[in-house]
Amino acid sequence: MTFIKDFVDVLSGSSISFLLLTSLFSFLIFFNLLDGRLRSKGGSVFIGFGLLFLISGIFIRPLLYLAIAYLVLMFLLANLGPRVWETRTGLIILVAGGGAFGLSMLDPQFYLIAAKPDNVPIVAMIFLLGFFTWVALRKAYLNDRQLLAGGIPWEKTESDEKLFTCPDLVYTEMLCMIVLTIVMIVWSMALRAPLEEAANPTSSPNPAKAPWYFLGLQEMLVYFDPWLAGVLLPTLIIVGLMAIPYIDTNPRGNGYYSFRERKWELGIFLYGFLVLWSFLIITGTFLRGPNWNFFGPYEYWDPNKLVPLVNIDLSELIWVKALGVALPKIWLIREMFGILFCLAYLGLPPLLAVGPFRRFYQKMGPPRYYVGTFLFLIMMALPIKMVLRWLFNLKYIVHIQEIFFNV
Amino acid sequence: MSRLKQLQQGAVNSQIWKSVFRVGIPNTNRKRVLAVLGSLILHLHPVKVRRSGVRMSYTWCMGGTSFFLFLVETVTGLLLMFYYRPTIEYAFTDIMDLREQAPFGIMREMHRWGAHAMVIAVWLHMFRVFMTGSYKPPREFNWNVGVILLVLTLLLSFTGYLLPWDQLAIWAITVGSNMARASPGAGTEGPMSGLIKLGDIRLIHAGDDARFALLGAKTVGPSTLLRFYVLHCVAIPLGAGFLMAIHFWRVRKDGGISGPL
Ligand code: HEM
Numbered sequence A: 001m002t003f004i005k006d007f008v009d010v011l012s013g014s015s016i017s018f019l020l021l022t023s024l025f026s027f028l029i030f031f032n033l034l035d036g037r038l039r040s041k042g043g044s045v046f047i048g049f050g051l052l053f054l055i056s057g058i059f060i061r062p063l064l065y066l067a068i069a070y071l072v073l074m075f076l077l078a079n080l081g082p083r084v085w086e087t088r089t090g091l092i093i094l095v096a097g098g099g100a101f102g103l104s105m106l107d108p109q110f111y112l113i114a115a116k117p118d119n120v121p122i123v124a125m126i127f128l129l130g131f132f133t134w135v136a137l138r139k140a141y142l143n144d145r146q147l148l149a150g151g152i153p154w155e156k157t158e159s160d161e162k163l164f165t166c167p168d169l170v171y172t173e174m175l176c177m178i179v180l181t182i183v184m185i186v187w188s189m190a191l192r193a194p195l196e197e198a199a200n201p202t203s204s205p206n207p208a209k210a211p212w213y214f215l216g217l218q219e220m221l222v223y224f225d226p227w228l229a230g231v232l233l234p235t236l237i238i239v240g241l242m243a244i245p246y247i248d249t250n251p252r253g254n255g256y257y258s259f260r261e262r263k264w265e266l267g268i269f270l271y272g273f274l275v276l277w278s279f280l281i282i283t284g285t286f287l288r289g290p291n292w293n294f295f296g297p298y299e300y301w302d303p304n305k306l307v308p309l310v311n312i313d314l315s316e317l318i319w320v321k322a323l324g325v326a327l328p329k330i331w332l333i334r335e336m337f338g339i340l341f342c343l344a345y346l347g348l349p350p351l352l353a354v355g356p357f358r359r360f361y362q363k364m365g366p367p368r369y370y371v372g373t374f375l376f377l378i379m380m381a382l383p384i385k386m387v388l389r390w391l392f393n394l395k396y397i398v399h400i401q402e403i404f405f406n407v
Numbered sequence B: 001m002s003r004l005k006q007l008q009q010g011a012v013n014s015q016i017w018k019s020v021f022r023v024g025i026p027n028t029n030r031k032r033v034l035a036v037l038g039s040l041i042l043h044l045h046p047v048k049v050r051r052s053g054v055r056m057s058y059t060w061c062m063g064g065t066s067f068f069l070f071l072v073e074t075v076t077g078l079l080l081m082f083y084y085r086p087t088i089e090y091a092f093t094d095i096m097d098l099r100e101q102a103p104f105g106i107m108r109e110m111h112r113w114g115a116h117a118m119v120i121a122v123w124l125h126m127f128r129v130f131m132t133g134s135y136k137p138p139r140e141f142n143w144n145v146g147v148i149l150l151v152l153t154l155l156l157s158f159t160g161y162l163l164p165w166d167q168l169a170i171w172a173i174t175v176g177s178n179m180a181r182a183s184p185g186a187g188t189e190g191p192m193s194g195l196i197k198l199g200d201i202r203l204i205h206a207g208d209d210a211r212f213a214l215l216g217a218k219t220v221g222p223s224t225l226l227r228f229y230v231l232h233c234v235a236i237p238l239g240a241g242f243l244m245a246i247h248f249w250r251v252r253k254d255g256g257i258s259g260p261l
């Protein structure tokens, strides 16, 4: 019993849960890339990670829990595999999630946060996202099965047939509008719009949160400075979204649901959309309390919670901790390692082009390849920094206070 | 013929009805075509659509839902404008009054929940469009129009958030706009901004940087309220409406709703 309680406490009480949750989503997605097969090259990477966790778990308690959760999840996924999507299993998982949510509402602390008027739509969003992910992947998998058997996607069986807009489409639209109107009216009568005290510029609430759809950006502020998290990365998100149709030259999978024909596109997009976008918003809304500290779902939002500030720069880690000398005065030398690291990271594309990504390089051509991989690396910089922070308390890779340039 | 049928016939054959609806009940193919062609609203659609595209499981109706919610926001927003004055003396009390005094006072609720719902609907719409690969040629441009619509939707929501002028509002906007201060080269605390100098004088300071342009002041204050009000009620809706027109036009020009080639 204490083991179970300990288990939940550890998993929900610290940054370990971040690791678990983000990896949980990533597993779901990347496992799909492998068709849930463990006995493949990718599969052995997953198993390797699990064993690594397990071994380090012997020394570090929380990692043991992480390893257990990880391995259970992986074998579950490997065994269920595509069935999560092809059958109603996914839906059942979703309903079970709804049940767990309902039960959790009995917990006063959970209720306080989840039932806040402005948070109600986000609760709805979680389930809508789950539901539509299931719908889309289900249709994709069913189509894939047809395609594998030499058939055609179901859309194709109907797409040459034309219906009259009036009545077929118009009636569907009318129905949709009526249902929406009812939903909006009931929702508006049931739930009052929040209104707090009149604005007071001298007393700031704790936590002060941006509107919910920007909480992903606010969460990014934990890992990056404002000029990156608040300005550069959002700009690149928009640029990246706009670039998608020009980078992705795969002619297949146009106008129907399919997974196999677009594995990498879907894997990357789902990771960005579900994990880096939606999950961070959900975290920012429900799991970030006073002083932007992390709180588990049942934890009391204690404004006095003390979190030790142990974050450390890469330069200090190397010069002081590893080499045992004082930090050099000149910033170029001091930050040498970090700068080299960043340059190496951004210099990856040409290396990858002759290595593992050769296939993409040849298929896409240089301009598409370089823009695409650059945007991808920028996207992956976020989870990389997150993991570095959780595991090693790394603050900045490059810290040049002299010109406000910190990464 | 039953009474009801007679009544219906009478109504449909009256001069008033005929002056409005030219074609009558669309019960023949000819009339079905004419009904769409003869109506400004319906002729947003083509006369015939792909069967696969009409399925709710294909589009999830999310594009239409985003549009419908936009219309809901426009109507409720207009009603709110009757009551609301964008000055710091009145803004908060007007919202209070709206809750206490206005008859059938759910307009504010509807506007707020509608805004949340619209953001979610637009995301799900984008998700659907990605999952069906509908951004691929020839629809690349319409995807881009969509991305800008997404940004405008978020900005609409963001600017609206300030208007109640309560604690929630100003602090959310303060947090949200603090980031502008860090714009590289354009915000006081951004990298490189310190390098933009005339002799010894810094050209980028709190009184003229990117955040100042957004707020109209160094902190969220009266000029911010006015600025956000105008953006929220006039500029962004007009822009979004214009882009939606292009968006819908392009859906048609790109061959209607996508389907396998
Ligand atoms: C029940 C859900 C809905 C379905 C299944 C649906 C389906 C469709 C389809 C198939 C198209 C593309 C027509 C074409 O090939 O050009 C379309 C476009 C459009 N829909 Fe919907 N729709 C739904 C809800 C709505 C609602 C509620 C509205 C408006 C309030 C709406 C407004 C529009 C507009 C303005 C367009 C773009 C114009 C066009 O291309 O026809 N839809 N919808």
Ligand code: HEM
Residues within 6 Å of the ligand: B059, B061, B062, B063, B064, B066, B067, B070, B122, B125, B126, B129, B132, B134, B135, B139, B142, B143, B144, B145, B146, B147, B149, B150, B153, B244, B247, B251, B256, B257, B258, B259
């Ligand atoms: C306020 C926001 C938006 C409105 C009102 C809107 C409305 C619509 C409507 C009514 C359609 C017809 C088909 C459908 O309902 O799915 C459509 C199609 C489309 N939308 Fe949007 N949209 C919006 C935002 C976006 C965004 C954010 C994107 C992408 C980033 C996007 C990309 C597209 C594309 C590519 C199509 C063509 C899809 C196809 O033919 O299958 N739109 N939009």
